[in-house]
Amino acid sequence: MPQTLPDFSNSVKLKYVKLGYQYLVNHILYLLLVPIMVAILIEVLRLGPDEILNLWKSLHFDLVQILCSSFLIIFIATVYFMSKPRHVYLVDYACYKPPVTCRVPFATFMEHSRLILKNNPKSVEFQMRILERSGLGEETCLPPAIHYIPPTPTMEAARGEAELVIFSAMDSLLQKTGLKPKDIDILIVNCSLFSPTPSLSAMVINKYKLRSNIKSFNLSGMGCSAGLISIDLARDLLQVHPNSNAVVVSTEIITPNYYQGNERAMLLPNCLFRMGGAAILLSNRRRNRSRAKYRLVHVVRTHKGADDKAYRCVFEEEDKEGKVGISLSKDLMAIAGEALKSNITTIGPLVLPASEQLLFLMTLIGRKIFNPKWKPYIPDFKQAFEHFCIHAGGRAVIDELQKNLQLSAEHVEASRMTLHRFGNTSSSSLWYEMSYIEEKGRMKKGDRVWQIAFGSGFKCNSAVWKCNKTIKTTTDNPWSDCIDRYPVHIPEIVKL
Amino acid sequence: MTSEMITYICKRTVVSTKPAQAGKCNPLSVFDRLMEKNHIRIVYYFPSTRNGEPGVVTKKLRESLSHVLTCFPIVTGRLQKKDDGHWMIKCNDAGVRMVEARTQGSVEEWLKNVNRDKELMLVTWEDMFHKPYFWATFYVQLTEFEEGGLAIGFSCSHLLADPTSATMFVKAWADTTLAGTMLAPPFFHPLPPPRLGNKNPNHNPYTDLINHYKSTIDDRSPAFTNNITNYVTATLAFSGPMVQACMLDTSRPSPFEAMAGLLWVCVSKVKGMKQGLISMSICLDMRKQLGLDKGFFGNCLVYNKVHHAESLLDKSELSEAARAVGESVTKMNNERIMDLIEWLEHHDYEFPPLMNGHDLICANLEDLDPYATLFEEGFVPIRVSYYVEPVFGIGQILVLQSPPSEGPLSRMVMVTLPADELSKLCDDDLILRFNPTILMG
Numbered sequence: 001m002p003q004t005l006p007d008f009s010n011s012v013k014l015k016y017v018k019l020g021y022q023y024l025v026n027h028i029l030y031l032l033l034v035p036i037m038v039a040i041l042i043e044v045l046r047l048g049p050d051e052i053l054n055l056w057k058s059l060h061f062d063l064v065q066i067l068c069s070s071f072l073i074i075f076i077a078t079v080y081f082m083s084k085p086r087h088v089y090l091v092d093y094a095c096y097k098p099p100v101t102c103r104v105p106f107a108t109f110m111e112h113s114r115l116i117l118k119n120n121p122k123s124v125e126f127q128m129r130i131l132e133r134s135g136l137g138e139e140t141c142l143p144p145a146i147h148y149i150p151p152t153p154t155m156e157a158a159r160g161e162a163e164l165v166i167f168s169a170m171d172s173l174l175q176k177t178g179l180k181p182k183d184i185d186i187l188i189v190n191c192s193l194f195s196p197t198p199s200l201s202a203m204v205i206n207k208y209k210l211r212s213n214i215k216s217f218n219l220s221g222m223g224c225s226a227g228l229i230s231i232d233l234a235r236d237l238l239q240v241h242p243n244s245n246a247v248v249v250s251t252e253i254i255t256p257n258y259y260q261g262n263e264r265a266m267l268l269p270n271c272l273f274r275m276g277g278a279a280i281l282l283s284n285r286r287r288n289r290s291r292a293k294y295r296l297v298h299v300v301r302t303h304k305g306a307d308d309k310a311y312r313c314v315f316e317e318e319d320k321e322g323k324v325g326i327s328l329s330k331d332l333m334a335i336a337g338e339a340l341k342s343n344i345t346t347i348g349p350l351v352l353p354a355s356e357q358l359l360f361l362m363t364l365i366g367r368k369i370f371n372p373k374w375k376p377y378i379p380d381f382k383q384a385f386e387h388f389c390i391h392a393g394g395r396a397v398i399d400e401l402q403k404n405l406q407l408s409a410e411h412v413e414a415s416r417m418t419l420h421r422f423g424n425t426s427s428s429s430l431w432y433e434m435s436y437i438e439e440k441g442r443m444k445k446g447d448r449v450w451q452i453a454f455g456s457g458f459k460c461n462s463a464v465w466k467c468n469k470t471i472k473t474t475t476d477n478p479w480s481d482c483i484d485r486y487p488v489h490i491p492e493i494v495k496l
Numbered sequence: 497m498t499s500e501m502i503t504y505i506c507k508r509t510v511v512s513t514k515p516a517q518a519g520k521c522n523p524l525s526v527f528d529r530l531m532e533k534n535h536i537r538i539v540y541y542f543p544s545t546r547n548g549e550p551g552v553v554t555k556k557l558r559e560s561l562s563h564v565l566t567c568f569p570i571v572t573g574r575l576q577k578k579d580d581g582h583w584m585i586k587c588n589d590a591g592v593r594m595v596e597a598r599t600q601g602s603v604e605e606w607l608k609n610v611n612r613d614k615e616l617m618l619v620t621w622e623d624m625f626h627k628p629y630f631w632a633t634f635y636v637q638l639t640e641f642e643e644g645g646l647a648i649g650f651s652c653s654h655l656l657a658d659p660t661s662a663t664m665f666v667k668a669w670a671d672t673t674l675a676g677t678m679l680a681p682p683f684f685h686p687l688p689p690p691r692l693g694n695k696n697p698n699h700n701p702y703t704d705l706i707n708h709y710k711s712t713i714d715d716r717s718p719a720f721t722n723n724i725t726n727y728v729t730a731t732l733a734f735s736g737p738m739v740q741a742c743m744l745d746t747s748r749p750s751p752f753e754a755m756a757g758l759l760w761v762c763v764s765k766v767k768g769m770k771q772g773l774i775s776m777s778i779c780l781d782m783r784k785q786l787g788l789d790k791g792f793f794g795n796c797l798v799y800n801k802v803h804h805a806e807s808l809l810d811k812s813e814l815s816e817a818a819r820a821v822g823e824s825v826t827k828m829n830n831e832r833i834m835d836l837i838e839w840l841e842h843h844d845y846e847f848p849p850l851m852n853g854h855d856l857i858c859a860n861l862e863d864l865d866p867y868a869t870l871f872e873e874g875f876v877p878i879r880v881s882y883y884v885e886p887v888f889g890i891g892q893i894l895v896l897q898s899p900p901s902e903g904p905l906s907r908m909v910m911v912t913l914p915a916d917e918l919s920k921l922c923d924d925d926l927i928l929r930f931n932p933t934i935l936m937g
Contacts, residue, residue, distance in 0.1 A: 100514075101513070101559050101562045103513070103515075104511070105515060105588075105589040105590065106589075107574065107588040107591075108509050108589070108590050108591050111632075112509065114630050137515075138515040147509065148506045148507065148508045149508060149593075152506070496588075
């Protein structure tokens with residue numbers, strides 16, 4: 001009994017020590033600058049005005065010198081301001097809400113599975129076990145073509161789903177932002193597994209009658225992290241083109257990729273991937289500065305494709321019967337962890353406060369020089385960010401990241417609840433998570449958000465946003481009818 | 497013939513719009529459990545609507561079906577056996593199966609040359625799977641006629657619903673499509689419990705009804721498994737004045753009793769009975785007698801054998817038959833039904849019986865009111881046909897309501913008999929005296 005009290009008081013002391021250290025290191029500049037300024041002020045006051053005037057006259061400035069120095073100052077200032085990257089603002093975004101009639105409860109999914117895979121009860125059992133532990137809820141949606149017995153994944157159905165999802169998201173975005181289709185200068189559409197000709201971006205241009213000199217891009221095959229790759233591309237384009245609007249559409253079309261074989265590693269995506277999409281408006285126009293929701297601060301992309309194991313861990317291939325599916329390897333989590341470490345190493349110095357970086361540096365030096373057995377210091381990212389949006393790739397991904405980054409349950413709540421309500425919607429899941437945080441009223445001005453996405457390749461991409469204004473809750477978003485029921489407790493295993 | 501074949505477009509599952517409450521289970525009542533071997537099929541024929549586009553009506557109906565299923569968790573649930581070996585419904589939200597189909601021609605043309613086999617093609621049904629937990633108990637088929645009209649085929653296992661409940665479900669669906677709300681919400685609760693307390697110690701349970709059930713349950717005769725007989729169904733429409741004439745002839749106050757008596761006599765004749773009548777049971781809805789709301793969802797049909805005295809020379813066979821039917825009807829009152837329920841609660845059986853397998857079954861489905869099912873304003877069903885399958889033994893007679901344009905007393909009778917006997921029936925003098933219009937068969 002008496003042993004716990006000293007521990008408690010120790011930990012409190014430790015907390016204050018930590019706080020003191022953080023304040024010291026993070027504000028070192030101010031702490032050094034203030035005494036110097038005070039000293040100068042005292043010196044100036046001591047000298048008195050006459051002395052200062054004499055000092056000034058003794059410097060012997062003539063006109064040429066003054067002009068040159070002022071031109072130099074103006075020149076340096078101009079170069080500095082011109083080379084500063086343009087700020088990219090996220091004006092607003094819209095997520096697609098699937099119709100309630102596309103809902104797939106667990107029981108329906110399992111029954112269909114049984115009817116389609118009637119010769120493979122083991123595969124059905126496997127799917128059932130995955131579904132029980134998946135963290136999905138009873139309201140996730142699949143596109144209409146997958147509801148048929150047997151499913152009819154034709155190209156026409158895939159185009160139908162693409163039109164439904166993308167046009168709904170675009171309509172919603174145009175309505176929310178008041179953007180006119182003629183004002184879109186850059187269009188980027190990313191959809192990994194469905195890539196028809198003409199492309200999905202051409203489909204959008206056709207539907208909304210966009211300008212003929214639009215810069216359109218269609219990214220396919222880049223996996224679940226393609227959303228952030230599109231954002232990165234948009235940012236680069238907005239550096240080159242002043243005064244422009246860029247629309248990014250992130251989605252994943254499920255229809256053509258429903259695996260109809262019975263290879264276990266390939267059945268997993270069937271259980272997790274669901275219908276969803278998002279449309280985002282980015283802009284570098286000054287007039288959008290005041291009404292924009294977020295400002296893009298950093299985008300960090302890490303690619304582990306050079307490693308063979310990482311390259312093959314999410315692989316689309318044919319199974320023994322010639323049916324195409326995406327096979328997930330068993331070391332997916334390990335590779336994801338490696339990719340995350342890589343990404344953190346790059347993003348850490350950009351976002352972490354000086355105190356954390358110093359600690360990390362000290363531990364690193366210590367490990368290299370003194371004792372390799374020292375535990376590596378995991379920087380506390382909770383000090384750099386208020387909100388975390390972890391790609392809802394699956395329960396395991398969220399658990400792994402929560403453990404690695406030492407996040408609390410509230411930090412990962414947005415990810416878990418998005419997985420429960422919408423399933424794994426691939427590249428658009430980050431936007432559903434942002435929407436959740438906003439609808440819960442937690443997004444305040446100045447908050448920093450970290451979006452992390454993993455994707456095939458193996459890639460780990462991050463984006464850092466800073467909230468521009470406190471965001472009020474609205475009614476035209478996918479969470480509007482169910483936000484009050486969340487957060488829900490998601491059991492380890494749901495008994496089917 | 498090929499022009500009347502149906503093209504199946506797709507089969508899918510329709511689920512409710514809101515998830516069902518997890519873990520909810522509904523046990524089946526004693527009346528429900530008796531009907532395991534049977535299923536119901538209903539076909540509604542609707543005239544052409546304004547919306548000429550194919551597929552539009554189907555989509556609208558599918559969406560409204562989703563909405564209405566939210567209030568019927570039993571319909572979307574699945575069968576499972578409880579610990580005591582009895583059936584229950586686990587409300588797991590699995591949904592109903594829906595088949596969409598298209599056929600050429602118009603509804604009116606179809607109705608001119610329809611017969612039992614063709615009509616049953618408009619309703620999809622799958623017999624119980626080996627693992628009933630994955631077997632859908634309700635099926636809906638929407639068949640659009642290319643030149644106008646729609647046929648809605650609805651089938652369900654008799655374990656969960658009787659024709660009254662099935663009709664009520666489709667009406668709720670229609671109300672939801674039309675106005676967005678149901679006019680008569682369903683009630684899911686068990687049958688009334690046995691009265692405790694004021695039980696007369698000298699009370700003798702009504703043995704006739706119980707004996708009838710006992711003999712049906714205990715009968716394991718191989719006639720059940722014999723399905724070679726080719727049954728055909730005919731729909732005979734009796735106009736109001738004719739039904740009234742029949743009622744006067746038999747001096748019975750109820751159209752059902754008159755019709756039942758008439759059919760009983762005629763069927764006995766075509767079966768070759770020179771003297772007396774074949775054995776017949778009537779099947780009635782006992783909701784009123786048990787004090788249950790009309791919205792009670794589940795089985796509430798009770799079968800009772802009709803006993804007839806030998807025909808006396810001075811009374812006509814017809815009026816005697818009708819009198820016997822009337823007597824059977826009056827004998828089915830609250831007390832006797834409660835006795836039956838109590839007996840059934842305590843009497844377990846190993847194999848579920850075939851309730852309509854022995855005698856000629858004559859079911860009273862007059863009060864179902866299917867013509868009030870309007871999916872669109874002003875579009876009343878042209879015809880509604882009922883089938884209680886499978887038909888075994890002697891045959892089946894269903895006395896139904898006629899479309900409202902025919903008048904309140906007119907009746908439609910669907911008779912299912914072996915093919916040769918049915919043709920003889922339609923030529924029978926006694927039947928022809930009442931001038932029925934043969935709508936089908």
